[in-house]
Amino acid sequence: MLKKDRFKLFLDYFTRNFPEPETELHYRNPYELLVAVILSAQCTDKRINLVTPLLFERFPDPQSLAASNVEEVFTYIKSVSYPNNKSKHLIGMARMLVEHFNSEIPATVEELQKLPGVGRKTANVVVSVVYNQPAMAVDTHVFRVSRRLGLVPMTASTPLAVEMGLLKYLPKFLVYKAHHWLILHGRYICIARNPKCPECPLTSFCKYFEDNVKTGLLQS
DNA sequence: ATCCCGAGGG
DNA sequence: CCCTCTGGAT
Structure with missing residues (x-):
């Protein structure tokens, strides 16, 4: 089956059944979204939404966060995954925002990725959600599902390759x-x-199903 | 036990 | 490329 047809079937199904998917993270401005996405690595959105109200009350902007320290930030996010790393990232990110970006959230993936704790996935989420750019953030789900369905070639073995493969057809x-x-x-x-x-x-167009399940090699 | 919308460092 | 970080829900 041609990729173009796989995409059509995929998009048709979800357009009909889930017409308006939204981010589950709670945020009120670009700064809050950026912080929430950094925190969300290896952690459920529900857990993040539990800690961000107090965190944003104490640190409402990059300046207040930059003026704090990892020990204090840790106390607010200790219940999420990797609180040590994320505390360091948040402080470093806030300080770079204040020093190099006039305390504003950059609008390009390239600039966002300069911030500590911000990789390509997080940067793509921010420009996509906040700045309405057609950016595809490839997390573990997007990576796995795109490959299984056959939306991207199996040779797309990195998140960046999957990102490009998806953007080519979407x-x-x-x-x-x-x-x-996909998530x-x-x-x-x-x-x-x-x-x-x-x-x-x-399953009518899934490459994984075609190659593994349909042939009876895998039962689930 | 396994999984959560990863990033940085070696 | 692999490793580490590391809490909570199921």
């Missing part, structure tokens, strides 16, 4: 939604181990 106005759709599918159906192929609505 209409710009659907990039943001496709990101959430939804990866979280609830196309899970990492023992994907729930029997309940999957996309």
Whole structure:
């Protein structure tokens, strides 16, 4: 099956069933989104939403965060994954924002990636959500699901390669939604181990299903 | 036990 | 490329 057709079937299904997917992270401005996304690595959005209200009350802007220290920030985020690393990242990020970016959140992936704790995935989420750019953030779900479905070639072995492969076929106005759709599918159906192929609505065009399950080599 | 919308360092 | 960071929910 041609990639173009796989994309069409994928987009049609989710457009019909999940027309308006949204970020579950709570935020009120670009600064808060950036902080929330940095915290969200290897952690559920619900857990992040539990700690950000107090965190944002104490540190409402980059200046207040930059003036603090890792020990204090740690006390606010100790219940999320990697609180030590993330405290350092948040302080370093805030200080760079104040010193080099006039305390404003950069609008390009390149500039965002200069910030401590901000990799390509986080940068893509920020420009996508805050600045409405057609950027595809490739996390573990997007990476795995895109490859299984056959939306990108198996030779796309890095997040960047998957990102480029997806952008090549996705209409710009659907990039943001496709990101959430791939995550939804990866979280609830196309899970990492023992994907729930029997309940999957996309097996008619899924490459993983075609290559593994359909032939009977894998049972799930 | 396994998984959560990763990033930095070696 | 691999390793480490590291808490909570299920």
